[in-house]
Amino acid sequence: MKAKTAMPVGVEAIRTKGWWLAHRFQVLRRLSQAGFLMLFLLGPWFGIWWVVGTLAGSRTFGLLPLTDPLVLTQSVVAGHWPELTAFTGAAIVLAVYALVGGRVYCSWVCPINPVTDAAYWLHNRLGLQKGWQPKRQTRLWALGAVLAVSTLTGTIAWEMVNPITILHRGLIFGLGFAWALVALVFVFDLLVSRRGWCGHLCPVGAFYGLIGQKSLLRVSATRRNTCDDCMDCFAICPENQVISPALRGREGETPLILSPDCTNCGRCIDVCSVDVFAFTHRFDHRVDDTKDPRPTEAARKAV
Amino acid sequence: MSFAKPTLSPQRRRFLTDTARLAGGGLLLGGGLVWWVEDARSLPAEALRPPGALPEGDFLAACIRCGLCVRDCPYDTLSLAELGADGPATGTPYFTARDVPCEMCEDIPCVAACPTGALDPGLTDIDAARMGTAVLVDQENCLNFLGLRCDVCYRVCPVIDQAITLELSHNNRSGHHAIFAPTVHADYCTGCGKCEKSCVLPEAAIKVLPLRLARGAPGDHYRKGWEEEQNNGGPLVEGIIDLPDRLPGPGTDNLAAPGGFEPAFKLPEGGQ
Numbered sequence: 001m002k003a004k005t006a007m008p009v010g011v012e013a014i015r016t017k018g019w020w021l022a023h024r025f026q027v028l029r030r031l032s033q034a035g036f037l038m039l040f041l042l043g044p045w046f047g048i049w050w051v052v053g054t055l056a057g058s059r060t061f062g063l064l065p066l067t068d069p070l071v072l073t074q075s076v077v078a079g080h081w082p083e084l085t086a087f088t089g090a091a092i093v094l095a096v097y098a099l100v101g102g103r104v105y106c107s108w109v110c111p112i113n114p115v116t117d118a119a120y121w122l123h124n125r126l127g128l129q130k131g132w133q134p135k136r137q138t139r140l141w142a143l144g145a146v147l148a149v150s151t152l153t154g155t156i157a158w159e160m161v162n163p164i165t166i167l168h169r170g171l172i173f174g175l176g177f178a179w180a181l182v183a184l185v186f187v188f189d190l191l192v193s194r195r196g197w198c199g200h201l202c203p204v205g206a207f208y209g210l211i212g213q214k215s216l217l218r219v220s221a222t223r224r225n226t227c228d229d230c231m232d233c234f235a236i237c238p239e240n241q242v243i244s245p246a247l248r249g250r251e252g253e254t255p256l257i258l259s260p261d262c263t264n265c266g267r268c269i270d271v272c273s274v275d276v277f278a279f280t281h282r283f284d285h286r287v288d289d290t291k292d293p294r295p296t297e298a299a300r301k302a303v
Numbered sequence: 304m305s306f307a308k309p310t311l312s313p314q315r316r317r318f319l320t321d322t323a324r325l326a327g328g329g330l331l332l333g334g335g336l337v338w339w340v341e342d343a344r345s346l347p348a349e350a351l352r353p354p355g356a357l358p359e360g361d362f363l364a365a366c367i368r369c370g371l372c373v374r375d376c377p378y379d380t381l382s383l384a385e386l387g388a389d390g391p392a393t394g395t396p397y398f399t400a401r402d403v404p405c406e407m408c409e410d411i412p413c414v415a416a417c418p419t420g421a422l423d424p425g426l427t428d429i430d431a432a433r434m435g436t437a438v439l440v441d442q443e444n445c446l447n448f449l450g451l452r453c454d455v456c457y458r459v460c461p462v463i464d465q466a467i468t469l470e471l472s473h474n475n476r477s478g479h480h481a482i483f484a485p486t487v488h489a490d491y492c493t494g495c496g497k498c499e500k501s502c503v504l505p506e507a508a509i510k511v512l513p514l515r516l517a518r519g520a521p522g523d524h525y526r527k528g529w530e531e532e533q534n535n536g537g538p539l540v541e542g543i544i545d546l547p548d549r550l551p552g553p554g555t556d557n558l559a560a561p562g563g564f565e566p567a568f569k570l571p572e573g574g575q
Contacts, residue, residue: 057369078364176385
């Protein structure tokens, strides 16, 4: 193990790039999560009804319908043929996430993400073992089970337990015991399984991952030649199986992170002290040949 | 030495175990979910669905729990069921008549708001809504049944004289008053709940119940003879003899319907 690997995650990045550049996407992501929630809360809190509804279905400016495509899929397999409004809303959501990356929903919108991130933070602070680590594709089976149960029972089954919409709806319409469900997810991630919920089990994440198979917006390890093996990106990434193929790719292999599991959270860009990673599009296979591990001030500003 | 067992590739073995394990996990999760869903499906009797709601089974396949109907209800009648705190399936819209009844808006904004058709857009006349039906559940405490002229449920009914009528009968207790019995006609009752809301008793004597609880249903093969006869313009079977109806002793209705029954014996003193 290199001495660098033993250093706490992100310390070197803060030292070389400054606090802001080492936390940029983290901050933006929290602002985005809070912002999406706030859009829905403007109505009930301040009487500004720009966005009405919940993440399952909403109406913006009395005009734009949005529908969660997974909820609608369950409705269809349960035997209901929805009205055109719902289909339009789902089509718009599908189109957007197919473009920017399905799991952008997970890291930039989903209200459960701050909860599991907090659990992960505490988990690390307490130095706990990673615990039960089911396979990553468990969530695909969970998704399959959800659709099967919807079909069998003729209900939108996952909405009976979905902590995402239950928390979101709870904050907007009245919490009830939704907090208990959220606490359950927190405790699960803290004590039972590190990154367990979002990283292994959540069928919603699995669904959005499938949507984003061919998404345009991608993170690329463009400057992978400068990588100094500090392993910070692996430590910070919630889906770190996606990094290796790009970062450790051999000559001629794409530096793009093409796995649909990548949530485009941008934390790898933040914590990398030598700026290996950057957001780009899926057709940008360029690899930067410079071996200079310290990008010039000018080069960094350009990123 | 022949230890030559057919060698299974370790990859294949691993693939099979992993798949079996995941399938098992999926099955476990699915099973738990089925149990939970079945449990969450029962709707409490006092919770009423908004106008135009599909039958409960179909409704749970159609309602995405977005809350747009709740937001567009101008009277704050509707609310979304909170997890563990309210009876209906979590996040689905409902109202409790005794708290806030449905005001039966002409333009039915809740139905217009629904993006999925869980509230049937085919409902254009609010009088055709069937959110439930009122039932006078407690005749023993209803003031009108006690002989008073409360009439409140009758007066507030938006479909007055059709959904609720006052049926006159003799008050046997006082001997010389009338009872104006509020009587619900489910063919006209929309289940809006205004009667239940305004019942003056501390606990309403008239309540709106879901149709599945409130209504009986005749067998498919049942026919009402008098209706069939009318439709047919005569008895369905030829040659039926209409026997004289047996009435209480002579001297009561014999003039109107002769053939009254006269007992073969005389009751002692005072008997009829």
